[in-house]
Every structure is written in structure tokens, then in C-alpha cells.
Amino acid sequence: MLINIGGNIYLFKKDILGIFDFEEFTSSVEGRDFFRNLEKNKMLEIAEPEKIPQSVILCIDEFKNEKYYLSSISVSTLRKNQGGEYL
Numbered sequence: 001m002l003i004n005i006g007g008n009i010y011l012f013k014k015d016i017l018g019i020f021d022f023e024e025f026t027s028s029v030e031g032r033d034f035f036r037n038l039e040k041n042k043m044l045e046i047a048e049p050e051k052i053p054q055s056v057i058l059c060i061d062e063f064k065n066e067k068y069y070l071s072s073i074s075v076s077t078l079r080k081n082q083g084g085e086y087l
Helices: 029-038 075-081
Strands: 002-006 011-012 016-021 044-046 054-059 066-071
Touching: 002 066, 002 075, 016 075, 029 044, 054 075
Parallel strands: 044 066
Antiparallel strands: 002 011, 016 054, 054 066
């Protein structure tokens, strides 16, 4: 099953390890540093750069590498779109 996270980006449900609230993730200095590191290491993709991020999606690719996505879609909507299951 494919999940649309905005900006014409679709992820396979099986590849999603977690969906997190962006504000909670970045509320600390450590969280903001973590995102800077992700950007520096090209592990972060922003689904819709012109919109304010609401959620962070952690995925794993076919090589078992972590990749993070920022989405302007809320955590609750993303979870509902993927069948209501808690990730």
C-alpha cells in the first residue's frame, strides 16, 4: 500500500518505521541539531518545502538505510490515511 505524504511523494507502508510530530521533535536543541545533521548527510527530504512541516516520517530503504521525510500533513491524518494503524 502506498501512502501520500504530500508533494507527489508516495511511500510504501511497509517501509515506514514511524511517524512523529515535527514540533515535538524539534523542541530541543538536540532535536534541531539532529535535523541539521540529517540535511548535511542528505538523509532528509522535504515533501513540500513551501509549507510548514507538521510531521516527520522515518523510513528504511531497500538497502536498510534510514531516510527521513518532512510532511505538511499532520501525524493523525497520515496515520488515518495508512489505515488507522499506529506506527
